Amino acid sequence: MNDMAIWTENLVKLYPGVRAVDGLNLNVPRGVAYGFLGRNGAGKTSTIRILLGLARPTEGRGRVLGFSVGREQVAILERTAYVSESKALYGSLTPRELVRFTRGFYPNWSDEAAAKYSRMFEIPMDRPFAKLSQGNRTKVYLLLALSQGADLLLLDEPATGLDPVVLDEFLRILVQDVIAEGRTVFISSHQLSDVEQIADWIGLIDYGKLLLEARLDDIKSQFRLVTVAGNGLPQTESPEVLLLASEGNFHKYLVKKNADAFAAELSRQGATVAEVSPLGLREIFLALVRKEDPCTSGNAGEMAAPVSSFLS
Amino acid sequence: MYVWKCWRDGRTRFIVSVVALLALCVFFSYMQVKFRFGMIGAGPPSSVSQAWSSATCFVLGGVASLFTLLCGLVLGASSLGEEFKERTADFLLVRPRRRSYWVWTGWSVGVLELSAMVFLAAATTFGTLAYLTGHVQTWRPLATAVPLALGGAVAYGLTYFMTVVARNGQQGLTYGFGIFFINLLLPVAAIYHPNLHVPSVLEFMVGACQWVAGRSKAFPTGSLVLWTAIALAFPFAAQLLLERAEV
Numbered sequence: 001m002n003d004m005a006i007w008t009e010n011l012v013k014l015y016p017g018v019r020a021v022d023g024l025n026l027n028v029p030r031g032v033a034y035g036f037l038g039r040n041g042a043g044k045t046s047t048i049r050i051l052l053g054l055a056r057p058t059e060g061r062g063r064v065l066g067f068s069v070g071r072e073q074v075a076i077l078e079r080t081a082y083v084s085e086s087k088a089l090y091g092s093l094t095p096r097e098l099v100r101f102t103r104g105f106y107p108n109w110s111d112e113a114a115a116k117y118s119r120m121f122e123i124p125m126d127r128p129f130a131k132l133s134q135g136n137r138t139k140v141y142l143l144l145a146l147s148q149g150a151d152l153l154l155l156d157e158p159a160t161g162l163d164p165v166v167l168d169e170f171l172r173i174l175v176q177d178v179i180a181e182g183r184t185v186f187i188s189s190h191q192l193s194d195v196e197q198i199a200d201w202i203g204l205i206d207y208g209k210l211l212l213e214a215r216l217d218d219i220k221s222q223f224r225l226v227t228v229a230g231n232g233l234p235q236t237e238s239p240e241v242l243l244l245a246s247e248g249n250f251h252k253y254l255v256k257k258n259a260d261a262f263a264a265e266l267s268r269q270g271a272t273v274a275e276v277s278p279l280g281l282r283e284i285f286l287a288l289v290r291k292e293d294p295c296t297s298g299n300a301g302e303m304a305a306p307v308s309s310f311l312s
Numbered sequence: 313m314y315v316w317k318c319w320r321d322g323r324t325r326f327i328v329s330v331v332a333l334l335a336l337c338v339f340f341s342y343m344q345v346k347f348r349f350g351m352i353g354a355g356p357p358s359s360v361s362q363a364w365s366s367a368t369c370f371v372l373g374g375v376a377s378l379f380t381l382l383c384g385l386v387l388g389a390s391s392l393g394e395e396f397k398e399r400t401a402d403f404l405l406v407r408p409r410r411r412s413y414w415v416w417t418g419w420s421v422g423v424l425e426l427s428a429m430v431f432l433a434a435a436t437t438f439g440t441l442a443y444l445t446g447h448v449q450t451w452r453p454l455a456t457a458v459p460l461a462l463g464g465a466v467a468y469g470l471t472y473f474m475t476v477v478a479r480n481g482q483q484g485l486t487y488g489f490g491i492f493f494i495n496l497l498l499p500v501a502a503i504y505h506p507n508l509h510v511p512s513v514l515e516f517m518v519g520a521c522q523w524v525a526g527r528s529k530a531f532p533t534g535s536l537v538l539w540t541a542i543a544l545a546f547p548f549a550a551q552l553l554l555e556r557a558e559v
Binding site for chain 2: 049052053054055056074075077078080082084086088089090091092093100101102103104105106
């Protein structure tokens with residue numbers, strides 16, 4: 001667990017009437033860009049707040065950069081930069097004063113980096129924060145986080161209000177100045193296309209549960225949508241077949257690995273395999289959170305033999 | 313850097329408070345010397361001594377004490393609890409410091425401001441009396457800064473703590489004022505119960521100033537200990553609360 005940038009075990013966070021985080025087991029390797037994806041209210045921000053010590057877990061435990069969450073919080077905070085979802089800072093202070101305020105807390109703070117990013121983002125450094133646009137507020141937050149020299153960047157919806165040019169620049173900075181130096185980026189977002197540009201790993205959370213944690217390359221190379229026609233085909237889920245949907249005789253399966261073998265097995269069962277197609281991150285996201293096609297119709301139909309029996 | 317931020321946040325209120333308090337001290341010192349004792353410049357030694365003693369009690373023990381308490385209550389409202397209302401708490405509390413650091417640093421800045429304010433008030437009153445009476449009767453008025461600062465710290469700590477409880481400066485100030493006035497009124501309500509003594513911070517400040525002015529022989533040592541403990545209890549309670557708080 002110490003070789004992980006973030007490690008959690010059975011993390012649970014209950015709020016009155018809400019199970020915000022529900023038995024979360026995260027394994028974020030060091031030196032990668034990890035996209036933490038989920039819908040609004042999925043539990044992304046609650047997880048980050050627990051890791052930062054802003055909220056206490058109801059159950060479970062975690063480590064950040066090898067330090068215990070809750071017990072060694074100052075050590076975690078010394079090495080971690082955080083961009084919050086709210087992007088709220090002191091309205092009366094100018095970005096220059098905010099830099100002055102922040103730098104004293106971090107031994108690895110870089111004035112050169114702060115100057116570089118302020119120029120790059122074209123931040124008005126002498127205008128009070130309260131008078132800045134939403135985009136410029138986000139830029140100030142990013143400037144402060146990037147200049148800390150942190151080993152881990154926890155970014156909660158960091159792209160709020162950024163125009164496409166600045167967003168592109170920011171993603172480039174993350175790759176060139178942070179990930180390339182062996183530091184870890186944990187980026188929580190529902191902007192899949194942004195995350196897909198830089199992420200090495202993907203964690204997908206919904207209703208506080210981790211639905212998927214895998215390398216993005218593995219997802220792209222192995223995840224397949226298998227569309228078949230036939231009767232009496234398997235209609236329950238297994239670890240390998242994450243989801244299925246049926247419309248009449250047509251069935252769609254999201255297969256994590258060995259999709260060709262799975263399709264061949266279905267053929268032997270008498271099904272006609274219409275298509276085995278790769279899936280993009282967006283399609284997988286939608287499929288897993290059961291919001292849209294390709295795999296969800298809400299009509300699973302009659303229960304038949306479990307899918308796992310076809311894969312074994 | 314947090315010290316700088318605390319100072320920056322409260323400096324306008326602090327400067328306005330200092331100017332107002334110094335003006336009150338000068339004004340009421342003048343009124344005491346001119347209208348109560350009818351003298352400006354040198355007078356008979358007994359009158360001069362009385363004027364110094366009376367002005368110390370009235371100006372510092374009365375006017376400045378009450379004003380310091382009010383300033384303490386108001387200054388405490390711009391404390392750490394206000395960060396929650398402004399939604400900046402999650403920015404501040406992820407800086408690598410223990411939460412106790414934020415509480416005690418913020419509280420110390422406020423208490424230092426109040427201490428500076430009351431010392432300036434005592435010095436101004438002293439200077440005004442020396443100017444109006446033509447000579448320095450005693451250095452003792454300067455010592456009133458100690459009980460005034462302690463009383464101010466109690467009032468400041470009260471609002472500071474209530475602001476952390478309410479997570480809102482305005483609400484914290486309202487609660488602080490409410491508790492403060494109850495503390496002022498309780499001794500009045502208890503007047504019909506001779507065996508019942510409700511300690512009041514204003515009573516302590518006045519009593520200590522009277523002792524400094526030579527009008528009371530007994531220094532209120534018990535009250536000094538009690539109010540020192542209460543002044544320290546507020547930030548300690550705020551620390552306990554904040555350490556357990558979720559943001």
